[in-house]
Amino acid sequence: MPHRLLASIALLFICCAAQAQTPSAIPASPAISYVKDIQPILTEKCVACHACNDAPCQLNLGSGEGVSRGASKIPVYQGERSEAVAPTRLFYD
DSSP states (O other), rough: HHHHHHHHHHHHHHHHHHHHHSSSOOOOOOOOOEEEEEEEHHHTTTTEEEETTTTTTTOOOOHHHHHHTTOOOOSSSSHHHHHHHHSSTTOOO
């Protein structure tokens, strides 16, 4: 009888240890696509003013390359030019 009890307890611990090592199923987060998720937002809200490099701030949001360039930490303007003109189209769309 004591051997059966010890064997049962040992089997229980082995099963619990195997259960603990099994990775739980984590749902995969959906991949974000620039073309499907980000570009439509930029097209709707930003491209009217920021679609070419001749915009006052030289920020081109019409393509992924322009968005990457805009994320750069290098200042576009040196000096006070970026502070001289207040934004005119924010919150009008």
